[in-house]
Amino acid sequence: MANWTRACATGDIEPEDLIRFDHGTRTFAIYRSPADEYFCTDGLCTHEQVHLADGLVMDYIIECPKHNGQFDYRTGAPERSPVCEALNTYPVKVEGEDVFIDIG
Amino acid sequence: MPTDLQFRDYSLTGPNAGRGFAANDWYTTPIPRKRLKELMRRSDRPALINYGLWLGLVFAFGTLLVAAWGTWWALPAAMVYGVLYGSGGDSRWHECGHGTVFRTRWLNEAFYHLTAFMALRNPYLWRWSHARHHTDTVVVGRDPEIAFPRPPSLRDWLLNLLYIRAILTELSKMLCLGAGRLTEDQKSFLPASEHAKTFLASRIQLGILIAVASISGALQSWLPLMLIGLPTFYGSWLHHVLATTQHAGLAEDIPDHRLNSRTVYLNPLFRFIYSNMNYHIEHHMYPMVPFYRLPDLHEEIRADCPPPYPSLWACYRELVPAILRQQTDPGHYIRRPLPDGAGQTPDHERPRFMAAE
Numbered sequence: 036m037a038n039w040t041r042a043c044a045t046g047d048i049e050p051e052d053l054i055r056f057d058h059g060t061r062t063f064a065i066y067r068s069p070a071d072e073y074f075c076t077d078g079l080c081t082h083e084q085v086h087l088a089d090g091l092v093m094d095y096i097i098e099c100p101k102h103n104g105q106f107d108y109r110t111g112a113p114e115r116s117p118v119c120e121a122l123n124t125y126p127v128k129v130e131g132e133d134v135f136i137d138i139g
Numbered sequence: 140m141p142t143d144l145q146f147r148d149y150s151l152t153g154p155n156a157g158r159g160f161a162a163n164d165w166y167t168t169p170i171p172r173k174r175l176k177e178l179m180r181r182s183d184r185p186a187l188i189n190y191g192l193w194l195g196l197v198f199a200f201g202t203l204l205v206a207a208w209g210t211w212w213a214l215p216a217a218m219v220y221g222v223l224y225g226s227g228g229d230s231r232w233h234e235c236g237h238g239t240v241f242r243t244r245w246l247n248e249a250f251y252h253l254t255a256f257m258a259l260r261n262p263y264l265w266r267w268s269h270a271r272h273h274t275d276t277v278v279v280g281r282d283p284e285i286a287f288p289r290p291p292s293l294r295d296w297l298l299n300l301l302y303i304r305a306i307l308t309e310l311s312k313m314l315c316l317g318a319g320r321l322t323e324d325q326k327s328f329l330p331a332s333e334h335a336k337t338f339l340a341s342r343i344q345l346g347i348l349i350a351v352a353s354i355s356g357a358l359q360s361w362l363p364l365m366l367i368g369l370p371t372f373y374g375s376w377l378h379h380v381l382a383t384t385q386h387a388g389l390a391e392d393i394p395d396h397r398l399n400s401r402t403v404y405l406n407p408l409f410r411f412i413y414s415n416m417n418y419h420i421e422h423h424m425y426p427m428v429p430f431y432r433l434p435d436l437h438e439e440i441r442a443d444c445p446p447p448y449p450s451l452w453a454c455y456r457e458l459v460p461a462i463l464r465q466q467t468d469p470g471h472y473i474r475r476p477l478p479d480g481a482g483q484t485p486d487h488e489r490p491r492f493m494a495a496e
């Protein structure tokens with residue numbers, strides 16, 4: 036059962052960047068790709084629970100600000116150590132100027 | 140006066156092990172996101188210019204060394220070649236370990252493995268130990284890279300001018316890892332999924348060293364070893380002198396890089412060899428920023444940091460008396476002054492109960 040939650044406006048995120056979105060006790064990262072697509076993953080790095088929102092987006096990679104571990108934010112797959120564990124990803128839809136995520 | 144700190148256990152499995160500070164506990168000078176993104180951005184161009192120049196100089200002075208072999212001119216050629224190989228290689232290994240140098244990932248990896256061999260370091264083990272160093276910088280029982288435990292060993296420092304102490308450690312690590320053995324300390328930060336790669340890397344490095352030594356033996360000449368292997372010994376002294384400034388004599392167990400790390404102004408030649416790691420507070424506070432943007436990051440945060448040391452000499456004038464005093468007073472350390480209006484050091488004591496969990 037989808038649980039669509041409005042996370043932000045499309046313009047809240049610059050192209051090739053991300054923002055943090057907190058919902059209840061959970062924290063997420065919402066990405067805008069260079070091609071203007073939107074994605075969502077867990078907000079904390081799987082290595083040492085650091086907020087990815089302070090990291091750097093390069094193409095489809097998010098680099099963690101603490102130890103430069105990298106994930107593919109489309110799939111959550113780890114791409115560079117010291118991250119070994121994948122991030123959870125969540126479906127995203129854009130309606131008008133609003134970005135919604137399905138956080139289950 | 141000797142204090143209980145004299146007996147602090149720096150091992151990662153001893154009484155001071157356990158958890159360090161949480162990531163959020165560490166102080167960072169706020170920088171607007173837009174500016175930080177500019178500073179963090181990677182570019183192949185400045186990286187290729189720097190690394191291309193460095194590699195070109197390594198080849199040029201290596202060729203000079205070969206041409207001058209058997210004459211006295213080989214001596215200055217070896218001195219320059221050794222520093223470029225041993226010291227320039229070490230700092231570039233560190234930068235590529237962070238993956239921040241090139242935008243193109245395979246270039247980072249290729250240079251990382253090349254320079255890890257030049258520095259005779261295991262590329263996988265060090266990536267993980269260095270991650271821990273950034274998580275728990277100078278936190279006793281957590282940081283595997285504390286080079287100056289109190290009281291610091293002056294003998295080891297002097298031996299390391301010829302890389303002797305460090306190389307004995309690195310070579311014995313290479314042999315143990317090549318044989319598939321890890322110490323308890325290493326197991327504490329290296330996940331099992333990395334073990335096979337770590338062992339393989341040591342075997343390959345060992346194989347190359349044995350091959351070069353065999354060629355030297357067959358040719359009855361030291362030249363091959365002077366080009367590959369030995370420069371790590373005779374050329375790392377400059378890196379050692381520069382890297383000593385990073386944390387030696389400063390505070391332990393404090394979640395503020397402004398107080399446990401140093402920024403020292405250096406001349407352009409030393410900065411080239413050392414890949415701008417003299418901006419060490421900046422590097423620790425924002426490890427995402429590539430070395431070629433560290434001077435800009437320095438300008439961004441300097442008003443919030445202790446005054447930078449104006450020269451290497453000024454730094455050693457403070458550092459040497461401090462580590463000499465620590466010989467008899469290990470509780471002593473240098474307290475760096477924060478400027479008026481600077482952000483406060485977080486008030487997080489590392490709780491006693493966290494130790495030895």
Ligand code: FES
Binds near residue numbers: 085100102104
């Ligand atoms: S916390 Fe993200 S890579 Fe270490």
